[in-house]
Amino acid sequence: METIKLVYPVEGGDLIEAGEASSKMKLTLKKLGLPQDVIRRASICMYEGEINMVIHADGGQAEVEIDPGQIRICMTDTGPGIPDVQQAMQEGFSTAGQTARELGFGAGMGLPNIKRYSDEMHIDTQLGKGTTVTVLIKIPQ
Amino acid sequence: MQLSQIRDILKARVLCGEDHLDREVFSACGSDFMSDVLAFVKNQALLLTGLVNPQVVRTADMVEMKCIVFVRGKVPSQEIVDLARERDIVVMTCAKRMYEACGLLYSKGLRGNCDGDD
Ligand SMILES: Nc1ncnc2c1ncn2[C@@H]1O[C@H](COP(=O)(O)OP(=O)(O)OP(=O)(O)O)[C@@H](O)[C@H]1O
């Protein structure tokens, strides 16, 4: 299998539509016949990252690279950045506003979930510039 | 537990997936927080929630849940039901409150099977 590269723009502002990119990626991974566990972990990581880009950063872009041995998901936004990554990674920490909370977000568990389900996770963030969350999911051979 | 049993125990109304009530679920999760649902990954699971919006369906789909039960008499819009049907998820609504709905199913043997308990 050659490397497959997919790019998904993520619209900001619209929390109702948010998650479309993750749904599409999940379908593609299914078509490729990847193991269910791999699909599920990648989908959860992408969904959490996608929702975060919509709630906290007015949208962004997700790039997904699928190699025989791994899936790499790179989610980049030009939002406000994360002032304290260690704090943001703590379960329960959230700055989500009222609208997001009404839709069921803001438990402060998104980033911890990404950590839990990925094999590797990196956050690059710069205040006022934006955030990139990179996630690696290994595909067992 | 079969979905038809769940319908009967909760006196729920099925909004889509009538033909799939012979499907089985082995565990359940009750939550109004989506990330809390995503922290719960089990095969063939059921979601009970009092939240009604498309994100509930998308969230359930990410972890391949078989069925969503909306509690407190919440009835989702047609758009939400259609989204679930496209994803092959059975949708029900019941009048019971969250605590009671979860308690009833738990007492009939449908457990959470979350990490750390059994
Ligand atoms: N892309 C981002 N840009 C700016 N801040 C972010 C971004 N992603 C996360 N954060 C910050 O990190 C915090 C924790 O994120 P996390 O996803 O864990 O929780 P949440 O989004 O607040 O709630 P949940 O994910 O449980 O619905 C957020 O509340 C926000 O302050």
Ligand SMILES: [Mg+2]
């Ligand atoms: Mg989040």
